[in-house]
Amino acid sequence: xxxxxxxxxxxxxxxxxxxxxxxxxxxxxxxxxxxxxxxxxxxxxxxxxxxxxxxxxxxxxxxxxxxxxxxxxxxxxxxxxxxxxxxxxxxxxxxxxxxxxxxxxxxxxxxxxxxxxxxxxxxxxxxxxxxxxxxxxxxxxxxxxxxxxxxxxxxxxxxxxxxxxxxxxxxxxxxxxxxxxxxxxxxxxx
Amino acid sequence: xxxxxxxxxxxxxxxxxxxxxxxxxxxxxxxxxxxxxxxxxxxxxxxxxxxxxxxxxxxxxxxxxxxxxxxxxxxxxxxxxxxxxxxxxxxxxxxxxxxxxxxxxxxxxxxxxxxxxxxxxxxxxxxxxxxxxxxxxxxxxxxxxxxxxxxxxxxxxxxxxxxxxxxxxxxxxxxxxxxxxxxxxxxxxxxxxxxxxxxxx
Numbered sequence: 001x002x003x004x005x006x007x008x009x010x011x012x013x014x015x016x017x018x019x020x021x022x023x024x025x026x027x028x029x030x031x032x033x034x035x036x037x038x039x040x041x042x043x044x045x046x047x048x049x050x051x052x053x054x055x056x057x058x059x060x061x062x063x064x065x066x067x068x069x070x071x072x073x074x075x076x077x078x079x080x081x082x083x084x085x086x087x088x089x090x091x092x093x094x095x096x097x098x099x100x101x102x103x104x105x106x107x108x109x110x111x112x113x114x115x116x117x118x119x120x121x122x123x124x125x126x127x128x129x130x131x132x133x134x135x136x137x138x139x140x141x142x143x144x145x146x147x148x149x150x151x152x153x154x155x156x157x158x159x160x161x162x163x164x165x166x167x168x169x170x171x172x173x174x175x176x177x178x179x180x181x182x183x184x185x186x187x188x189x190x
Numbered sequence: 191x192x193x194x195x196x197x198x199x200x201x202x203x204x205x206x207x208x209x210x211x212x213x214x215x216x217x218x219x220x221x222x223x224x225x226x227x228x229x230x231x232x233x234x235x236x237x238x239x240x241x242x243x244x245x246x247x248x249x250x251x252x253x254x255x256x257x258x259x260x261x262x263x264x265x266x267x268x269x270x271x272x273x274x275x276x277x278x279x280x281x282x283x284x285x286x287x288x289x290x291x292x293x294x295x296x297x298x299x300x301x302x303x304x305x306x307x308x309x310x311x312x313x314x315x316x317x318x319x320x321x322x323x324x325x326x327x328x329x330x331x332x333x334x335x336x337x338x339x340x341x342x343x344x345x346x347x348x349x350x351x352x353x354x355x356x357x358x359x360x361x362x363x364x365x366x367x368x369x370x371x372x373x374x375x376x377x378x379x380x381x382x383x384x385x386x387x388x389x390x391x
Contacts, residue, residue, distance in 0.1 A: 022217040023217075025217050025220075026216060026217055029215045029216070033212070033215050037210040037212045038210055040210065041207075041209075041210035042204060046204075046207040046208065048207075048208040048209075048210065048211055049210075049211050049212075050210045050211070050212050051211065051212040051213045054210075054212040054213075054215060055212075055213070055215065055219070055220075055223060058215045058220055059220050059223050059224060059227075062217070062220045062221075062224070063224065122206065124203070125202065125203040125206035125207065126203075128199060128200065128203035129203050129204070129207060132200065132203075143200070147196065147197040147200045147201065148200060148201060148204050171193075175193070175196055178196065
């Protein structure tokens with residue numbers, strides 16, 4: 001029921017935006033910016049500063065929101081834009097000249113979920129994140145979306161434009177590679 | 191290792207990382223960004239258009255400069271080149287004419303030589319005529335001697351051949367005939383003397 005209510009509310013916001021109410025877009029940003037930033041941060045290799053990508057994502061959303069047909073959740077649609085922007089950003093990374101680091105940092109929901117867990121030592125966490133970043137793009141994306149963003153395989157497939165079977169295959173291959181790269185670390189830490 | 195264990199590990203590693211930093215996203219900022227992008231695109235397009243126009247103008251000017259009449263030194267140089275080409279052409283034509291003339295002369299000489307070759311050798315012709323005459327004389331003498339039994343006329347004819355053509359082969363034939371006639375006459379005289387001698391003897 002809560003999900004349905006959320007969807008209905010999203011549709012209402014989109015409809016308000018279509019009618020020229022900019023505050024509706026501000027509400028959408030307020031609701032999804034943290035998740036978009038977290039996803040961008042994970043896809044880009046935890047650089048910390050993801051302002052450019054987040055801005056690009058919402059600029060694209062602002063421009064194309066009137067064409068949003070509501071065939072998927074707004075969150076999924078924003079994640080699709082985020083994935084595409086991160087792909088472009090990785091390609092342009094070397095050419096990027098300006099990096100801005102702002103003070104008001106927002107914490108993602110994913111971090112809240114893991115806040116109570118015992119802290120992992122820095123070396124191990126860096127090693128695990130490095131292993132994720134070392135994965136080929138198609139494996140890295142499914143790992144981030146499935147395990148860190150918590151999306152269902154069907155949702156990941158819809159977002160990436162692939163079938164659920166393909167998502168599972170990519171996840172299995174990604175796990176195999178992670179095991180190869182991390183060796184015994186996974187066994188010990190688990 | 192289960193999927194859940196991997197998920198847990200990855201989430202813990204993610205939690206240990208720095209939180210993502212990003213600036214406030216508002217409709218006003220987004221509009222500014224869109225405007226800035228539009229301005230940059232317009233500026234880029236205008237720059238490209240300006241560069242293209244300048245390039246086209248420069249190209250047109252260059253083409254006009256190339257089509258303008260050449261300077262006097264260039265004309266002189268061209269005339270010199272034309273003269274050189276003309277001289278070369280004349281020399282080539284002369285050479286061709288000389289070659290043709292030489293060929294014509296050679297062909298004429300060859301025809302003359304062929305004509306000369308067709309004329310019989312006079313010395314050989316004279317020898318042939320001499321041989322023929324000697325043969326006729328020998329033939330007549332043979333006829334006088336064998337068919338007409340005019341030995342004296344025949345002997346005179348053989349002697350004439352020997353006298354006139356002493357080196358000819360028919361002179362040898364005539365000598366042989368004369369010797370035959372002499373031998374026959376001697377034989378005949380021997381037979382007449384034997385008839386005149388008495389039977390008893």
